[in-house]
Amino acid sequence: GAGVSQSPSNKVTEKGKDVELRCDPISGHTALYWYRQSLGQGLEFLIYFQGNSAPDKSGLPSDRFSAERTGGSVSTLTIQRTQQEDSAVYLCASSAISGANVLTFGAGSRLTVL
Amino acid sequence: GIQVEQSPPDLILQEGANSTLRCNFSDSVNNLQWFHQNPWGQLINLFYIPSGTKQNGRLSATTVATERYSLLYISSSQTTDSGVYFCAVVGGTSYGKLTFGQGTILTVHP
Numbered sequence: 001g002a003g004v005s006q007s008p009s010n011k012v013t014e015k016g017k018d019v020e021l022r023c024d025p026i027s028g029h030t031a032l033y034w035y036r037q038s039l040g041q042g043l044e045f046l047i048y049f050q051g052n053s054a055p056d057k058s059g060l061p062s063d064r065f066s067a068e069r070t071g072g073s074v075s076t077l078t079i080q081r082t083q084q085e086d087s088a089v090y091l092c093a094s095s096a097i098s099g100a101n102v103l104t105f106g107a108g109s110r111l112t113v114l
Numbered sequence: 115g116i117q118v119e120q121s122p123p124d125l126i127l128q129e130g131a132n133s134t135l136r137c138n139f140s141d142s143v144n145n146l147q148w149f150h151q152n153p154w155g156q157l158i159n160l161f162y163i164p165s166g167t168k169q170n171g172r173l174s175a176t177t178v179a180t181e182r183y184s185l186l187y188i189s190s191s192q193t194t195d196s197g198v199y200f201c202a203v204v205g206g207t208s209y210g211k212l213t214f215g216q217g218t219i220l221t222v223h224p
Contacts, residue, residue: 031210043200043214056211089155103147103202103212105157 002026004106006092012112013082021077021109025094032075033093033103034067043091049075082113116141116205120215127191127222135186135218137201145204145212146177148186152197160186160199191222 005024013019025032034046045059049069057067064083069075079086089110093103117140127133139146148160161168161175163184168175172191177184188195198217205213 033210033212035214042216043202045211045213048210050210058211091157093157101145102159102162104159105149107156 004092004094004104006090006106006109008109009107010110010112012114014114015084016081018078018080019082019111021079021090021111023075023077023092023094023106025073025075025092026104027073029094029096029104030072031095031097031101032069033095034075034077035091035093036088037091037108038088046077046090079111082111084113087111087113116143116203116213118201118203118213118215120199120201120218122218123216124219125221127220129191129193129222129224131191131222132187132189133191133220135188135199135201135220137184137186137203137215139182139184139201139203139205141182142206143179143182143203144206146184147202147212148175148184149200149202150195150197151200151217157200188220191220193222193224196220196222 007022032049035043047057064080067077089108091108093105095101095103119138121136146164149157151157163175163177165179172189174187200217202212202214
């Protein structure tokens with residue numbers, strides 16, 4: 001697509017439920033990144049994909065967080081047994097070449113855990 | 115991992131004023147980007163500038179990689195320049211992972 005598309009744009013869930021966040025990168029971009037931004041804070045790296053593999057997933061906060069990418073395109077970030085501290089905006093970005101190229105961000109998915 | 119520090123944390127300007135934002139980083143980098151996050155949360159890439167100087171309209175940026183800093187210049191500021199400016203880098207040994215600074219919050223008053 002023309003830009004990075006994320007869905008849902010807004011998600012409200014109850015503590016303990018699982019959520020899935022989706023990212024559709026720019027067509028042809030091989031690198032895909034997930035970041036998290038809590039209210040008034042900077043961006044916290046979660047995971048990065050090159051193709052379908054994840055060379056760096058060091059930022060995933062706990063084993064409740066997982067991500068996958070299929071077909072070198074769409075990625076899904078899954079949060080199991082959500083906690084209130086998971087509330088944040090989850091941002092996805094893609095680039096044509098990992099590490100050495102310009103990142104284009106999506107509009108984000110705002111997650112609120114009640 | 116690499117550390118990124120931005121200054122000042124907050125900046126308030128009158129429309130028409132000029133400003134300089136600074137980004138210091140703790141290690142060599144192979145990628146440095148400046149972003150603007152508008153009040154609606156959208157992050158827009160301003161510059162990809164691991165070294166050298168670039169200009170785009172009223173904005174310009176300079177990175178002195180050997181001294182581990184980058185500067186973003188905003189001239190003749192406008193109210194639409196308000197938002198948060200982030201510097202982000204990929205450290206020499208952190209292939210792919212872009213580390214962000216905490217940002218500079220810019221408010222431009224009419």
